[in-house]
Amino acid sequence: MDSNGPIVRLTDITRVYGKGEAELRALDGVSFDIHRGEFVSIMGPSGSGKSTTMNVLGCLDSPTSGQYLFNGVEVAGLDRDQRALLRRHYLGFIFQGYNLLPRTTALQNVELPLIYKGMGRDEREARALAALDKVGLAARAHHDPSALSGGQQQRVAIARALVGDPEVILADEPTGNLDTKRSVEIMELMVELNRAEGITIVMVTHEDDMAAFGSRLIWMVDGKVESDKAIERAA
Amino acid sequence: MLWETIKLAVQSILRNPMRSFLTILGVVIGVAAVIAMVTVGNGSSAQVTTDVESLGANLLTLRPGQDRMGPGSDQGGAARPFDLDDIDRILDQIGAISVAVPTGSQTIVAVFEGENYQTTVTGTQNGYFEAKDWALSAGRLFSSSEESGKTACIIGQTVREELMGSADPIGRKIRIDNLNCTVVGLLEAKGANTFGQDQDDTVIMPFKTFARRIAGSTDVSSITLSVRDGYSTDRAIDDLTNLMREIRRIQPGDDDDFSIRDTEQLANMLGSVTSVLTGLLSAVAAVSLLVGGIGIMNIMLVSVTERTREIGIRMAVGAQASQVLLQFLVEAIVLSALGGVIGIALGLAMGAIGSSMLNVPFIPDPGTIALAFGFSAVVGIVFGYFPARAAARLDPIEALRH
Known part of the structure; x- marks a missing residue:
């Protein structure tokens, strides 16, 4: 591992669905680096490949061709189980629809990644509580998701993403289901994590206001990176 | 994990x-x-x-005719019954047999002080109770004078209940057919047998009395036997079969005209x-x-x-x-x-x-x-x-x- 190089380096990544006439090039030669501590916003019209990029970054999907170095290690050719291990130890996910387990308390939801890390019950609970505390929901640890508001559910999801001390958190339209006030709260929380914990964040969004919380904006069109520039932080 | x-x-x-x-x-x-x-x-x-064990341990029953189903099963009726001499010869010649007593039964109405009850009357000897492993709850077995032809009877619990309720039956007289019969013993309750038949629904009287006064002949329609403890039941059945063939003069190669049933087989x-x-x-x-x-x-x-x-x-x-x-x-x-x-x-x-x-x-x-x-x-x-x-x-x- 190379801790001085970029945490993520995509080189000429393509992702092609289908074959022949029905071929769809979702990603068509995407290249960029992401460095430790960055907060990258990815924007673009629908069908521009931003979600596919996230799937590739999150090791949920393998690129058809190209090179993906994570921490200097080639991951494009990893099999399913190896990718699962990479997600388990280095990545955290935040989704638009929160994706919490129903009929499962906030605490148990946050514990989930730690179970797969093989952590003992007591340590798991302590860490999950600490993570919930960071997102301001320690008091709601024993509530079911159904008893929480959308903003609170997303904060539980953020606690779940950060509980395993990931290198990178991948957020796919994290404020897509929230009103402006809650959205800003969530973004402020993410900025806080980025600054205080030094967690690298990559976020897909289609809202300019939300993208503006990041330190860098990648604009994608038709499976290609059209522009990539640093942005002046709103805060 | x-x-x-x-x-x-x-x-x-x-x-x-x-x-x-x-x-x-x-x-x-x-x-x-x-x-x-x-x-x-x-x-x-x-x-x-x-x-089956309650029927009596090592109990054998000898009957005339073949014990079989289907066509020809009625030949049992045609086969010659046994007589009392057969029993003497069995006891004399087969050491493994401890008890051999004649038994004959009829269904008769018993009457006591205006109560009528239809039951099975069996004529046999004292050895029957030993073979059946059946004790008396009151009274005594038949005396030797009763065994040689006097009227006396031993009754089962069901008959006692039907005729006289819970009263003490010993010494009372019940009428069976035209016989006035003094009750000398009361059997212990035995309950229903495997076939659901109430074994306590019975009146037992000395064989000679039964033969002369009820059946009207000294023919023995079946013999109840008991195999001595420690002797092989199979051996006893073989010996008994050979002896009966000899007594009844059955030619080698011909079928037996009698049958032997044992409780073990039944079990x-x-x-x-x-x-x-x-x-x-x-x-x-x-x-x-x-x-x-x-x-x-x-x-x-x-x-x-x-x-x-x-x-x-x-x-x-x-x-x-x-x-x-x-x-x-x-x-x-x-x-x-x-x-x-x-x-x-x-x-x-x-x-x-x-x-x-x-x-x-x-x-x-x-x-x-x-x-x-x-x-x-x-x-x-x-x-x-x-x-x-x-x-x-x-x-x-x-x-x-x-």
């Missing part, structure tokens, strides 16, 4: 108790049916053995009938266990579809395919093992109720219980594997989009 997985499985089962209950219902019923069948079956077998026959029935019913119950397993597979498959998103979430946070497989497999096994445990409890309860209703002893069989539990766990593995594999093969992106 396995322990963790089991706890997760229990959590997930408890999250939907109603569905979990319905899922395992098939296995519960299957296991309960098997356990109940085997328990009641074992009890019945044991009861048959006890019943074996009834025992095998019971075990065939038990086996058959258990097989039917086992099929319902199989159907229960298919029920589990069905629900688990539905559950995989329903929980696609959950599987996606687990995979996103780092679960490997094998861990998802294990989770669903363990869930299926825990479910069906739970069904097994509930089924065993239910089956034992049903077995206990069934046994007491049929009046047979309650004998749970640990082997069957272990087998039923093992089988229900195997059902979980077999029928849980397919849905679990379906879950493990899901594509995480597709699963999350679900």
Whole structure:
């Protein structure tokens, strides 16, 4: 591992669905680096490949061709189980629809990644509580998701993403289901994590206001990176 | 990790108790049916053995004619009866026989102070009680003068109740046919035999009295014998057969014109009938266990579809395919093992109720219980594997989009 190089380096990544006439090039030669501590916003019209990029970054999907170095290690050719291990130890996910387990308390939801890390019950609970505390929901640890508001559910999801001390958190339209006030709260929380914990964040969004919380904006069109520039932080 | 997985499985089962209950219902019923069948079956077998033993240990019955079914079975009527000399020769020549007494029976109405009761009157000798292992609860056996032709009788509990209620019967006179008969003894209660016949519904009188005054002939229609303890019943039957062939002058190669029945044979026959029935019913119950397993597979498959998103979430946070497989497999096994445990409890309860209703002893069989539990766990593995594999093969992106 190379801790001085970029945490993520995509080189000429393509992702092609289908074959022949029905071929769809979702990603068509995407290249960029992401460095430790960055907060990258990815924007673009629908069908521009931003979600596919996230799937590739999150090791949920393998690129058809190209090179993906994570921490200097080639991951494009990893099999399913190896990718699962990479997600388990280095990545955290935040989704638009929160994706919490129903009929499962906030605490148990946050514990989930730690179970797969093989952590003992007591340590798991302590860490999950600490993570919930960071997102301001320690008091709601024993509530079911159904008893929480959308903003609170997303904060539980953020606690779940950060509980395993990931290198990178991948957020796919994290404020897509929230009103402006809650959205800003969530973004402020993410900025806080980025600054205080030094967690690298990559976020897909289609809202300019939300993208503006990041330190860098990648604009994608038709499976290609059209522009990539640093942005002046709103805060 | 396995322990963790089991706890997760229990959590997930408890999250939907109603569905979990319905899922395992098939296995519960299957296991309960098997356990109940085997328990009641074992009890019945044991009861048959006890019943047959109550007929008297090492008891043989010698009858004229062949004891067989179908065409020609009426030849029994044509065969010559025995006589008292035959009995003397049996006792004289076969050392293994300790008791040989003549018996003859008729169905007659007994009358006592205006009460009428139809019963079986048997003429025999004191040895009959020894052969049948039947003690008196009051009074005495026949005296030698009574045995040589005086009227006296020993009655069973049922006859006493029907005729005189709970009164002391000893010394009272009952009328049988045209005989005024003094009751000298009261037999102990013996209950119903294997065929449901009330053994206490009987009046016994000396054979000679019965022959002269009731049957009207000294022909012996059957002989009750007892094999001495420690002697082989089979040997005794062989010796008896040879002797009877000799007495009745049956040519070598000709069939016997008499038959010998022993209680052991009867016990074996009834025992095998019971075990065939038990086996058959258990097989039917086992099929319902199989159907229960298919029920589990069905629900688990539905559950995989329903929980696609959950599987996606687990995979996103780092679960490997094998861990998802294990989770669903363990869930299926825990479910069906739970069904097994509930089924065993239910089956034992049903077995206990069934046994007491049929009046047979309650004998749970640990082997069957272990087998039923093992089988229900195997059902979980077999029928849980397919849905679990379906879950493990899901594509995480597709699963999350679900």
